[in-house]
Amino acid sequence: MGVNSGSFDKDRVVIVGGGVIGLCSAYHCLKSGLPVTVIDQHQPSDSGCSYGNAGMVVPSHFIPLAAPGMISKGLKWLANPEGPFYIRPRASMELMRWCKIFMAHATDKHVRESRELLRDLNLESRRIFVGMAKDAGCKLEEKGLLMLCNTDKGLDEEAEVAGMADELGVQAEVCSPERLKELDPGIEMDVKGGVWFKQDCHMDPASFMHGLRKKVVEMGAEMVTDARVTALHRGSAGTVSLDGVNIPPGLQIVLACGSWSGDLLKTLGRRLPMQAGKGYSLTLDRPTQLPELCSILCEAKVAVTPMGAHLRFAGTMEICGNDISVNPRRVRGIVRSAQKYFPRLKQGDFEGLKPWVGLRPCSPDGLPYIGRVSGYSNLTVATGHSMMGLSMGPVTGMLVSEIVADGQPLLDITKLAPLRFG
Numbered sequence: 001m002g003v004n005s006g007s008f009d010k011d012r013v014v015i016v017g018g019g020v021i022g023l024c025s026a027y028h029c030l031k032s033g034l035p036v037t038v039i040d041q042h043q044p045s046d047s048g049c050s051y052g053n054a055g056m057v058v059p060s061h062f063i064p065l066a067a068p069g070m071i072s073k074g075l076k077w078l079a080n081p082e083g084p085f086y087i088r089p090r091a092s093m094e095l096m097r098w099c100k101i102f103m104a105h106a107t108d109k110h111v112r113e114s115r116e117l118l119r120d121l122n123l124e125s126r127r128i129f130v131g132m133a134k135d136a137g138c139k140l141e142e143k144g145l146l147m148l149c150n151t152d153k154g155l156d157e158e159a160e161v162a163g164m165a166d167e168l169g170v171q172a173e174v175c176s177p178e179r180l181k182e183l184d185p186g187i188e189m190d191v192k193g194g195v196w197f198k199q200d201c202h203m204d205p206a207s208f209m210h211g212l213r214k215k216v217v218e219m220g221a222e223m224v225t226d227a228r229v230t231a232l233h234r235g236s237a238g239t240v241s242l243d244g245v246n247i248p249p250g251l252q253i254v255l256a257c258g259s260w261s262g263d264l265l266k267t268l269g270r271r272l273p274m275q276a277g278k279g280y281s282l283t284l285d286r287p288t289q290l291p292e293l294c295s296i297l298c299e300a301k302v303a304v305t306p307m308g309a310h311l312r313f314a315g316t317m318e319i320c321g322n323d324i325s326v327n328p329r330r331v332r333g334i335v336r337s338a339q340k341y342f343p344r345l346k347q348g349d350f351e352g353l354k355p356w357v358g359l360r361p362c363s364p365d366g367l368p369y370i371g372r373v374s375g376y377s378n379l380t381v382a383t384g385h386s387m388m389g390l391s392m393g394p395v396t397g398m399l400v401s402e403i404v405a406d407g408q409p410l411l412d413i414t415k416l417a418p419l420r421f422g
């Protein structure tokens, strides 16, 4: 499908991808006075990765996915068909390269070098979220997040993270089971304790997405759906043009295609190591108990989020290409884990629920890709946020608006350069 080229002015920003990163980028570009077109291959639908996720805004997540201990934990989980992590073995140079980079970054040094940047990105995003959620007509619950542990080892590990949080100025409190009861009275939990990250928030991501889409349209964005960009190619004077859609050359292009972004950049001969991390969510309409606070079940890696009267459980990370088939054993793993921490939940509560599936865009070092693609005068990339795309959406949008206007980004984002792996 073609885009109405008559509507283009020379400073228009063309954003490819209408997920949370694309819409947040549109919002901030419009706010800074730039006209915007958002192109997506699909109609907006609750099935996209930005709609059915766990809805958490997480200053607590300052440790990148590539961190010490992740490889040994990952290997252990691989052996469990109901476990939270899986890599489907396949002959793929891209997968091998991604794993190699991941392993090289699973070090203390990488954590030390990344944690302040991740903290700053998430805290700034949380700050911006307050106004954006209002603009989107969506309620941001500013109650914090509980990291719940059902083993002593898990609690020790989380307490260590809380210590690190303290050093970084992120508010965290180690909680006994009694303290957890005070924080969320009436909720029966079978846990050894947990950590309350006080600045974290939660929301219904679909409500945010629908509201934000409406808002950017009101602000003047042109939304083009059912239009797939099939390739990028180098045009004249170092500019990039889009194939598959009809837009004039030379406009600023922002690539925010989530887990598909690497495939598009490849058509330009550039590498953006990326793997889709498949996850599921299940939402109970009438839960037997409805916590006030969102939580992460640490050992099981399951996120639990109250959304109005509903309760969502989200989890698993399956690295298996852009495949959205449902693995019922892993979905069962989410349900079993939830019952261990919240014993009042019954198997029957989940019967007949259709799992939602989403593909997280995962970079191998656990840091997003945000910045201009060197060698091209009009191409910016904003993707690779893995399990923090909602959380970092607002700050990413702000950074994109500064980059396309050739301004100074509010944070030093050198470490997020899209071509950092060559």
Ligand SMILES: Cc1cc2nc3c(=O)[nH]c(=O)nc-3n(C[C@H](O)[C@H](O)[C@H](O)COP(=O)(O)OP(=O)(O)OC[C@H]3O[C@@H](n4cnc5c(N)ncnc54)[C@H](O)[C@@H]3O)c2cc1C
Pocket (backbone or CB within 6 Å): 016, 017, 018, 019, 020, 021, 022, 039, 040, 041, 042, 048, 049, 050, 051, 052, 053, 054, 055, 056, 057, 227, 228, 229, 230, 256, 257, 258, 259, 260, 261, 264, 277, 278, 279, 280, 281, 303, 314, 315, 357, 358, 359, 360, 361, 382, 383, 384, 385, 386, 387, 388, 389, 390, 391, 392
């Ligand atoms: C189970 C689960 C729980 C999660 N929980 C959280 C959470 O609590 N907090 C959090 O911050 N994050 C969470 N995430 C991660 C978050 O959902 C993602 O990081 C985020 O949605 C990624 O947004 P995006 O805009 O980059 O990609 P997407 O939402 O995937 O959007 C990309 C868009 O680009 C379009 N597109 C792709 N290729 C093309 C093309 N060639 N032409 C045109 N359009 C194209 C696609 O159609 C799509 O609409 C979770 C993810 C999962 C799976």
